[in-house]
Amino acid sequence: GNSVTQMEGPVTLSEEAFLTINCTYTATGYPSLFWYVQYPGEGLQLLLKATKADDKGSNKGFEATYRKETTSFHLEKGSVQVSDSAVYFCALRASNSGYALNFGKGTSLLVTP
Amino acid sequence: GAGVSQSPSNKVTEKGKDVELRCDPISGHTALYWYRQRLGQGLEFLIYFQGNSAPDKSGLPSDRFSAERTGESVSTLTIQRTQQEDSAVYLCASSTGTEVYGYTFGSGTRLTVV
Numbered sequence: 001g002n003s004v005t006q007m008e009g010p011v012t013l014s015e016e017a018f019l020t021i022n023c024t025y026t027a028t029g030y031p032s033l034f035w036y037v038q039y040p041g042e043g044l045q046l047l048l049k050a051t052k053a054d055d056k057g058s059n060k061g062f063e064a065t066y067r068k069e070t071t072s073f074h075l076e077k078g079s080v081q082v083s084d085s086a087v088y089f090c091a092l093r094a095s096n097s098g099y100a101l102n103f104g105k106g107t108s109l110l111v112t113p
Numbered sequence: 114g115a116g117v118s119q120s121p122s123n124k125v126t127e128k129g130k131d132v133e134l135r136c137d138p139i140s141g142h143t144a145l146y147w148y149r150q151r152l153g154q155g156l157e158f159l160i161y162f163q164g165n166s167a168p169d170k171s172g173l174p175s176d177r178f179s180a181e182r183t184g185e186s187v188s189t190l191t192i193q194r195t196q197q198e199d200s201a202v203y204l205c206a207s208s209t210g211t212e213v214y215g216y217t218f219g220s221g222t223r224l225t226v227v
Contacts, residue, residue: 004155036218042220043117043204043218043219043220043221044156044204044206044218045218046216046217089155089156091156099144099146099161099163099208100146100158100161100169100172101146101156101158101216102158103148103155103156104155105153105154105155106155
């Protein structure tokens with residue numbers, strides 16, 4: 001079946017550190033891949049997306065590249081800020097699953113000053 | 114509306130009671146989804162509507178769970194005879210249904226069954 005595996009959290013970083021949150025997936029066909037972010041007390045928001053191999057999604061300084069050869073979609077940011085503290089969810093929509101998204105369990109990020 | 118609106122934001126209910134959770138999607142969004150997020154877990158897909166019909170109910174955990182959508186707008190998720198394991202945040206999302214787009218989520222309803 002379709003599934004997403006994210007690195008376990010929580011992740012604690014100092015401000016301006018480099019961030020990587022790993023995400024790998026299993027899916028049939030050619031899924032679309034997403035990163036969602038949930039800030040404290042808020043709903044899930046789409047952070048970035050990629051719909052085909054080698055696409056790079058980017059937003060707010062975050063980037064993720066759709067790597068079909070390694071079935072990965074790792075999230076990166078060169079210099080994190082305290083305001084980036086949130087829970088990050090990797091998700092996919094497989095071609096055989098209609099419009100339902102498969103989510104990872106989420107990775108909590110805490111950035112300290 | 115400007116976003117996806119869910120009500121109530123919090124609900125505490127006694128075990129065995131029925132509850133109704135409401136979702137108002139973004140105007141014009143034809144697709145609507147319900148997910149469940151248990152503490153420390155990822156999001157669990159429950160049901161998907163395209164218009165007023167539900168082509169995919171595969172995620173509903175039991176026959177105590179049901180959902181409907183009317184007027185291609187508001188949706189209600191009903192849980193009958195609630196159990197403690199139903200405690201979770203129930204999230205609604207809507208989308209245009211177009212393949213390349215993700216969803217817009219509401220802030221969720223936190224359900225606590227005591």
